[in-house]
Structures are given as C-alpha cells and as structure tokens.
Amino acid sequence: xxxxxxxxxxxxxxxxxxxxxxxxxxxxxxxxxxxxxxxxxxxxxxxxxxxxxxxxxxxxxxxxxxxxxxxxxxxxxxxxxxxxxxxxxxxxxxxxxxxxxxxxxxxxxxxxxxxxxxxxxxxxxxxxxxxxxxxxxxxxxx
Numbered sequence: 001x002x003x004x005x006x007x008x009x010x011x012x013x014x015x016x017x018x019x020x021x022x023x024x025x026x027x028x029x030x031x032x033x034x035x036x037x038x039x040x041x042x043x044x045x046x047x048x049x050x051x052x053x054x055x056x057x058x059x060x061x062x063x064x065x066x067x068x069x070x071x072x073x074x075x076x077x078x079x080x081x082x083x084x085x086x087x088x089x090x091x092x093x094x095x096x097x098x099x100x101x102x103x104x105x106x107x108x109x110x111x112x113x114x115x116x117x118x119x120x121x122x123x124x125x126x127x128x129x130x131x132x133x134x135x136x137x138x139x140x141x142x
Contacts, residue, residue, distance in 0.1 A: 001025075001108070007101040011079035013056045016096060020051030025098060025107055027125050030114040030134075032063065036073055036082050040122025043098030043107055049086075052094050058083060067134070 001021060008015040022045045033042035057077040065071050069089035075082045085095045098107030109127050116132040118124075129135075 001106045005101055005103065005106055007096070009056070009076035009079055009081035009083050009100065011076060011081070013078040014058055014076045014081075014083050015055050016083070016100075017053040018045070018047060018051065018096065018101075019053070020048055022047050023093070024111065025109050027109045027112040027127070028114055029112065029116075029118040029122065030066070031117055032065065032071070033114075034117070037097075040119050041112070043109065045096040045098050045101075045107065047094050047096060049092050049094040052096065054084070 001018075003019060003021070005018040006015065007018075024044075024046045026044050026046070027041045028044055029041045034040060036042065058074040059077050060072045060074045062070050062072045065087070067089065069087055071085055071087050073082060073085045081100075082097060083100065084097065087093065087095070098104065098109070101107055109125055111127050111129040111131070112125050113131045113134050115130050
C-alpha cells in the first residue's frame with residue numbers, strides 16, 4: 001500500500017489518514033459485519049492505532065463478538081456511515097473499512113474469514129487464505 005492513504009465516510013464529515021502499513025487486509029463474512037455493512041462482507045484494514053489519524057465526530061455501538069470480546073463499531077454522526085472498529089481483545093489496533101479509502105484499489109485483501117456465513121450469492125475473493133471461522137492468530141497470513 002502506498003502511504004499515506006486517506007479516506008472517509010459518505011458525507012466527508014469523518015476523514016482518516018493511514019500512515020503505516022496494515023498488519024493485515026481482509027474480508028469478513030460474519031453476520032455482524034454483514035449487518036453493519038449491508039453487504040455479504042466487510043473490508044477490513046487492521047492497523048496499529050498510533051499510525052491512524054481520524055478527524056470528525058463519530059458515535060459507536062458496542063456488541064460482543066462470538067468470541068465474547070466486545071467490538072466497538074464507529075460510524076459518522078452525520079451520515080451514519082460505518083468508518084472503523086476496535087476490539088477490546090486487541091488494544092492498540094484499529095480496523096478501518098478498506099472500501100472507504102479514497103483509492104480503494106489500495107485495498108488488497110490477503111484473507112477472508114467466516115466463509116461459513118457467506119451467502120451463496122456473496123462474492124468469492126482471490127486471496128491467500130480462507131477460513132470458515134476466525135482462525136487462531138498463528139494461522140493468519142502476515
């Protein structure tokens with residue numbers, strides 16, 4: 001990914017700048033991501049939070065994931081567009097929506113997770129690794 005990268009929400013009230021390489025880029029097909037995105041999947045850039053600048057007002061919704069860890073999904077206070085999330089089990093990490101990059105071609109997923117939840121009509125991705133559920137950290141491609 002070329003750095004820095006910029007992106008934001010639908011109305012532009014929330015903008016972000018990515019200054020460091022993502023730890024992983026992936027696609028998630030879990031039901032929570034489907035419901036939050038309104039699609040068969042969500043695009044995720046996992047990044048160290050200290051390399052991401054976010055400007056603008058967001059609100060958040062907290063919900064336990066299937067692991068029991070609480071995920072905080074942030075969205076623009078103006079247009080309601082989901083912008084990023086954090087997970088209590090991964091302090092210091094932030095998960096930006098790859099599709100919200102100003103240049104979405106910079107998002108190149110290396111993996112997809114929760115493929116067991118992918119609908120038959122949901123797209124398949126040419127990635128290095130696919131998992132029916134969330135894999136252990138040791139199995140994730142980096």
